[in-house]
Structures are given as structure tokens and as C-alpha cells.
Amino acid sequence: MGPYEHEIPIRVRYCETDAMGFLHHANFLCLFEMGRTELFRAQGGDYRKMEEGGHFFVVVEMNVKYRVPARFDDLLSLRTRVVRVTPAKLEHEYKLTRDGVTIAEAQSVLACVDREGRVRRISDVIPELTEMRPRHPIERPA
Amino acid sequence: MGPYEHEIPIRVRYCETDAMGFLHHANFLCLFEMGRTELFRAQGGDYRKMEEGGHFFVVVEMNVKYRVPARFDDLLSLRTRVVRVTPAKLEHEYKLTRDGVTIAEAQSVLACVDREGRVRRISDVIPELTEMRPRHPIERPA
Amino acid sequence: MGPYEHEIPIRVRYCETDAMGFLHHANFLCLFEMGRTELFRAQGGDYRKMEEGGHFFVVVEMNVKYRVPARFDDLLSLRTRVVRVTPAKLEHEYKLTRDGVTIAEAQSVLACVDREGRVRRISDVIPELTEMRPRHPIERPA
């Protein structure tokens, strides 16, 4: 099993900005999704193959705190961590920064379902994950 | 068979704007897609049911001329017309206006494929469409 | 001052779906933004004019619980309510439903800033809002 956390660089695209000149707040969720994908890849996983095999991770909860705006062409860094694994749910935390300044913090909960939308036990789909325990106790952003 | 053309009102969303304060040029394609969906509905069709039945219309060509910028909260009007139907392709034209001023004009070509991506004859999927002939000869935007 | 809550119909667009066939979870935030815009309009306000006047509402917090997936062409109903107004922040709640079934619930916090990004007192920008009090005590979704 690979690492519990992973960091990726992200360049803000023009089409992701809004009329205020900021990275639009909805687009942060797309970045967090990239963070999950790349963390899973770094762990040796492959979301696409998992979906081809009939297992899907759906977001059931998302909580974001936006601290400082980001702008077009900003080079951001996104750190994604798995912080909890239960039989039915997978919890991630995210920290998006620019030159060490926190842009946003977030936390999400995912559930695993099959093609028919039935909830699946994560331990049946990714057995390795159920042995994961976060290295540090993590507090939800206050 | 219903009408060859259809007009819908569209309010520009904040998340569709960009840092210039304009409706971002990529989002026009989403509006044109809505125009096709609503035209097909006005004709008695149902894109969703068609997809559930295993037939998909994929965009194979899109040509857009952007005339005047649109902004957040602008109330636009989109006119969508079917202008040509061949055994394998379906051609639409679009005119997006605000208070009579042309914001953009576009033209698209769609092909019909099945779940495996194989091209299907449109006449097999929507027999009524193949009898359609545009009421007015239409020129591509110069 | 107009109503504290407002309901709008929303048709799921094709471009808003993802490879699971669902309304992508990031796009919910665009719908909530529409809800705020239309609630403000129903109250006699105009976000665009407010921005032209140099006042901007930025999202500082967003919490979403996704209950049931939505799909292309679903006709949803979004109810948006102002639930708290403090000198510096504006809190909304959202409930997105389809035929009475809850698709998602959410809660957001907005702050008001000027062109330079400085926090402004909401009472200076929209005096009427500061007199608002929610009609019902609202609990955050559990």
C-alpha cells in the first residue's frame, strides 16, 4: 500500500475563473477530485479500472473553507490525505496553498457503490485500504 | 414531427463567466446543447430515452462565431434549427441574441452512434427526422 | 424587503453530467449560486448592479450533503433561504429535490468585500438585509 497523502501542482486555468477574477468556488471540487485520483494512483490504484470493474466512489459529503482567492495562472499546490476508512466510507482532507499561503481547506466523504447504485463494502473493493490508518489524528478544519 | 426550429431563453450564470467578466467562450457549447435538447423535446423526442435505448448523438464538428460578449445575468435568447439531415449526420444552426443583438452564431454536425461507438443510420434511430427538409435554405455564417 | 426564501426549477444539462451518468458534484455549487441570485432578485435586489457598484459577495464556506444522484434532464427544484445575517456574513441554506425526494442539502457562508478584497459590513451594502431574521430556527443538516 502506498502513501496516505500526496501533493500535486495545479495551474489555475482561465476557464476556471469568474467575473470577480477569482478561481470560481465550484471549481475547487474538481481540483480536489484530481487530488484523490492522483493520491490513489500514487498508492498503486487506478480509478478508471475500478470503474470499468463496476465500482464507483460517489461523493456524499463535501465541506470547504475558502481562505484566500486564487487567480488565473496561479501555481497552486494541493495536498490530499486519506484520514478515515470505515467499511462503507472513505474520508479525505485537502489543503490548497500558493507559496505556503492557504487558499482553501476541505474535507470530503465518499461511499462506494456498484453499477446499480447499491452501497458496497470498501473492504471488498479495495482490501488494502481497510488496513490504512491515518498517521496523524486529523481535526476537521475549525 | 414537430417544428424545425425552437427558441429558448437562457440566463447567464455567474459560474459561466470568466475573469474578463464575459460568458466564457467554451460555455456557449453547453448552451447550444440545451438548444438541441429543447428543440428535440419540442419535436416530441426525448434525448434521455434515446440514450437509455442505446443511441447517442456525438458532436463531430462545431463552428462558432462570437460577435458580442455576454455578461452575468444577461437574459439571452437561443434559436436552434435543424438545417440538414443525411443518413449519418444531423446538422444544426444556432443564433444567440440579447435584445435583438447577435451575441454568437454557430453550426454543428452530429453523428449517431451506439453503445460501442459504431455509427448508426439516423433513419434507423429517428425515422421521422429523415423526412425533414429545412424550410429555408440556410447559409453557413460567413 | 422581499421573502426570506425562494424556489426555482432547474433542468439538469447534459454538460453537467459525468461519466457515472450523474449531475457532477461540483456543479451543485453553480445551482446554489443561481438560487442565491434568484432569491436576491425576488427580494428586489440585483447582484450585477451590486457588483457594478463595487461590492462582491464571496463564498467563504460551503457544506454539502449529497443524498441521491440526479441525472441528465431531471427537473429539479431548488429552495434557497437566508438563515443568518451578521455584520460581516450572510448564511444561506439550500434544499435540492426531485419530485419531493431530497437530492442534496447544503449551507453556505458569504462575506462581502470591495474591489480591493477588503471585508465590508453587510449593513453598509444592503441595509435591509440586516433587519432580516429567519422565520424558523434552522438546524445545519446533521
Added chain:
Amino acid sequence: MGPYEHEIPIRVRYCETDAMGFLHHANFLCLFEMGRTELFRAQGGDYRKMEEGGHFFVVVEMNVKYRVPARFDDLLSLRTRVVRVTPAKLEHEYKLTRDGVTIAEAQSVLACVDREGRVRRISDVIPELTEMRPRHPIERPA
């Protein structure tokens, strides 16, 4: 002056897919925009600084031919070239490929405007560009 063309890798994001499982056709325009930004950067330019200086490039025409669908997590390659520079317009061509297979080809026309939307001479904004001549005569995709 830097190169006339530039190539960048692009990983298809989940949020960019649609219910067919394909990279949605509107999102290609966001990728092409990234291609222009990175080509300009490779030439020593900086779109963001240019905008801060009050000059904006707006898309006035976009023509795309979609050849083969792309899917989530596909690693694509985008080649962007400047193919024509006139006093008022800038023309680019794009080729998006996956493992050598052409996914899409496109061509766009941009105009330069100031904050008030008035057309500006490109030679006044980026003098170096007006001396550019494409290395190969380029045909528009047939």
C-alpha cells in the same frame, strides 16, 4: 521571440467527462485555451500580466473537428501553433492526440481588445508577434 508552436500533456479530469463517458465537447475549448497560454509562456509572454496591463485576447471564432472520443484519465498531448498574425487578429491551430491518434483538430481566431472592449492593434500590444510567420503553410482541417 520564442517558438511558433508548443506541445503540452493534458490528463482528462473526471469532472470534464459526460454521461457518455467521454471528455465533453465543450471542455476541449478550455484545453485549447491552456495550449495558447503555454505557447505564449514558451515565447516569453505572460497572458496574466498582459491582462493586468489592460489588454485582452477574446475568441472571435472557433472551429473544431472531433475525431475520436477521449475518456477519463486519458493522457493527451496538445500541440498549439500560431498560424497567422494580422494587425487585428491572431490565428491558432490545435491538434489533440492520444498515443499518436488524433482526438480533435481545431482552429481559432482571437482579437485584442482593451478594458472598454475596443479593438487594439496586435502590433501595439505584442510587437514581436507581428513579425511572426508560420514555418509551414497550414491548411485548415478539411
